[in-house]
Amino acid sequence: MTGVVLVVGSGGVGKTTLSAAIAADIARNGRRVLVLTVDPARSLARALGIHLGNTPSAVPGFPRLDAAMIDASESWEGLVRTHADPATAQRLVANRFFRAVADRFPSGQAYAAAEEMTRHADSDQWDAVVVDTPPSGGGIDVLASPRRIRGLVGGRALRWLTGPAIPGRRALYTVTARPALRLADTVLGGPLLEDVAEFLMDLRVTYDGISKRSRHVESRFKTAATVLVTTADPGPMRETARFFSELPEWASRPRAVVFNRALPAEWWRAGGNGGDLLDANLERWGAEAHRQTEARAELAARYGMIPLVVPWMAEAPTTPAGLADLAGATERLDLKSLGLD
């Protein structure tokens, strides 16, 4: 069975680079692997030879490694076409609210990532799928998205608009006969709610399909190995705490915590007494190294996990081989240590 590695963490901590690195290392060790990224830096996109879109392509010159970049609109369109009859699917895709839901509904992009992960993992084309999660919500959004999506397509909003029984399409046009909605339309200046109801009505056709599907997605999360990435900065440290408290509801405990942009602990108070330029510089960097040591000790004490350390580099690797070296140099980021072998 295809193993899934979920890379989570706050924005700007190097999740995308780490995801690519883990995948490249797995490929170099003889397994077929797909990395799904969200928004790679130009240099990383170049390193992976990525084309925009959900279709995986081979990374040039690096056997067994494929990459794809998640496109939420494309993913949602695929979902709707799978789970609705052609006429309804066409109406939905053409609807002005559709793109808004796919691109802007807080869980729309997150669920697209979850869906693509599941689709590719189910295809059994790869030994492992490594997922770089969208920056907002630090990964929890992705894990919570199947439930939120069921709420949206399950018609909770629709039931409120139309009353306890979901009516047929014809009855929709009497929706705004209800006094509360008439009032809303007066304020809004027109039958916007009717349009919304019509859209939700169409979306509801997909409920059984998407509901079943999203539960399958959730079962994938339960068996996935999560890798949490952080730095010593307060934002990422706070997100890490949040992740440890909220994760058990959705997935297993993180298999690894990666501490990125790490400095050697021994730089703290390593300077001479000369007080020259290099000593002054070492003193500054040493103070930063010391702050990191404290942050890592805090993580270890609080969660009983020794963070894996990735050193501070002036530049992220720009070749797949460089990426593989990065993960290869970090112990316990291989499939076996992640419990997926």
Added chain:
Amino acid sequence: MLDRRLLIVTGKGGTGRSALAASLAIRAAREGRRVLAVAMADPHGLAGHLRTGGLGALPVEPHPGLSVVAIEPAAALDEYLRLRLKVPRLGVMTRAFRVLADTVPGIRDTVVIGKLLWEATRPEWDLVVADAPPTGQIMSFLRAPSTIEGLVPASRVQDQAAWMRRMLSDSEVAAVVVAATPEDLPVTEALETIAALTEERLVAVAAVVANRVLPDLLLDRARLDREPPGPRHDAALLHLEVATRQRDRLGELGADQSFPLLFGIRTPGEVASRLADYWSLS
């Protein structure tokens, strides 16, 4: 810079947006302005940097002249319906609008932008500083009023949206501060955001700021090569390499102001009050 009524601070996730917004609010208060700092989305960053403890829909005043508040979408929606749309039967309308807000994301974004603009017009404050969502999401907030204006027919909602659009695009009222760290992706996102803002004439750009910039080491490579191996050598080498990369990115960004990497500073509160010294306000 402080003559405007609303400054919206954005930047890619991880660039120190909240720290910069907090430091700007602290600095403006030091200059004698009555300031309201607003957390538009996740309030934790601003709460930490301004040492407020928990932050909610009611303003707290951690320092004299500096108040802090978080926008809670549900409370902001109620306020919008009650005060702006003057809706009489709140219970039923609130539910109708929550349905709308879940389906038409522009509505929620408009209510949040509206809340900022209403605060900016209140006589209690000289300046409102917003800790905004990251660059990836800020455009949909700033576009929301004109989106809604185009989506709904003539009505009170449309009038309100039109007012918001006009206020935002008035460069004497509102402007955006775009932050980036001198790295590949943050700079790209900052430049894309600035280009989109300028092209669509949504909001003026007050300043482009670079954060976590390394100071010049004034050390040449030849001198470094003579240094024996060890931490002194390694720290200087890392500094030079990172600084060289940063200089390239800074060249692309073309920042108006830059803020240093604060080595070894532990608490968010310390970071914000230290960064406050670096704002150039002219």
